[in-house]
Amino acid sequence: MKLKIKSIKLILYRFIFWIKTFRILKGITFYTYINMFLSLIIDILNYTFSERQDINPKLFLKKSCVFREKETGLVIVVRGATDDFFHALPGREGDVEEFIIRSLKDGDIFVDVGANIGYYSIRASRIVGERGRVYAFEPIPSTTLILKVNLKLNQCSNVVVYEKAAWSEDIFYAGRRSLTLRFPAGEYGLASAYGSSDHEVEVEAITLDEALKNVDHIDLLKIDVEGAELNVLKGSSKILFKTKKIVIEISRNHEEILRLLKQYGFQCRKAKLAAYYICEKTENA
Numbered sequence: 001m002k003l004k005i006k007s008i009k010l011i012l013y014r015f016i017f018w019i020k021t022f023r024i025l026k027g028i029t030f031y032t033y034i035n036m037f038l039s040l041i042i043d044i045l046n047y048t049f050s051e052r053q054d055i056n057p058k059l060f061l062k063k064s065c066v067f068r069e070k071e072t073g074l075v076i077v078v079r080g081a082t083d084d085f086f087h088a089l090p091g092r093e094g095d096v097e098e099f100i101i102r103s104l105k106d107g108d109i110f111v112d113v114g115a116n117i118g119y120y121s122i123r124a125s126r127i128v129g130e131r132g133r134v135y136a137f138e139p140i141p142s143t144t145l146i147l148k149v150n151l152k153l154n155q156c157s158n159v160v161v162y163e164k165a166a167w168s169e170d171i172f173y174a175g176r177r178s179l180t181l182r183f184p185a186g187e188y189g190l191a192s193a194y195g196s197s198d199h200e201v202e203v204e205a206i207t208l209d210e211a212l213k214n215v216d217h218i219d220l221l222k223i224d225v226e227g228a229e230l231n232v233l234k235g236s237s238k239i240l241f242k243t244k245k246i247v248i249e250i251s252r253n254h255e256e257i258l259r260l261l262k263q264y265g266f267q268c269r270k271a272k273l274a275a276y277y278i279c280e281k282t283e284n285a
């Protein structure tokens with residue numbers, strides 16, 4: 001069988017990514033630095049010969065690592081042998097991150113659906129302060145554990161964590177309260193209810209309408225759920241009326257989702273980053 005090797009250009013981009021990572025993240029322990037150096041070498045080789053184009057960078061040694069982000073000052077714990085650190089890199093999501101940070105202020109309400117290990121929840125927690133609140137939804141138990149550790153390390157006492165997947169009411173009509181998420185080994189950030197992968201986990205589900213029924217308004221709603229966007233929105237018919245802004249990654253059902261958001265008075269524009277859209281309520285909504 002003939003090996004398929006990535007182009008020199010793609011491999012160079014991968015190497016540059018790792019160099020930038022060393023500039024952004026400071027390992028708090030010696031082990032963390034060792035893991036980063038070894039992972040750079042292994043990841044470049046793995047990426048070069050992998051048939052997948054979307055394979056996320058990983059730390060390959062299994063023990064957890066602790067980083068301090070030089071720009072933000074955040075302290076982040078990540079699992080070894082996972083892509084956790086990739087999802088906690090400042091600036092990785094460009095204009096999407098800029099919009100989230102720029103949109104929030106002291107006293108605001110931020111809802112983070114697909115919180116992962118907590119990068120946006122922590123940053124939002126710092127901005128909205130004691131008068132504000134962050135609601136973080138992360139269904140995978142092992143990821144939620146790391147999320148809670150990171151919130152504690154960064155003294156985020158204004159964050160409410162839901163260890164559940166945000167979903168539509170359809171699942172409850174079928175008499176179920178859970179669903180199955182699948183993901184490639186170590187790539188928890190790609191966990192999805194759609195598609196097929198080697199690893200899977202059964203998680204609890206809840207609608208945003210149910211979870212946030214006592215929240216009187218939402219300043220910013222972030223949705224990053226790997227293809228389940230429409231399911232989340234169908235379970236949010238009430239809270240969408242009281243939401244001002246949405247940042248959403250749309251992986252499936254683009255036209256239906258944009259049409260639905262328009263019905264709720266949102267005007268959406270394509271972000272520069274991948275499949276993300278930035279949506280804001282129009283003045284007449």
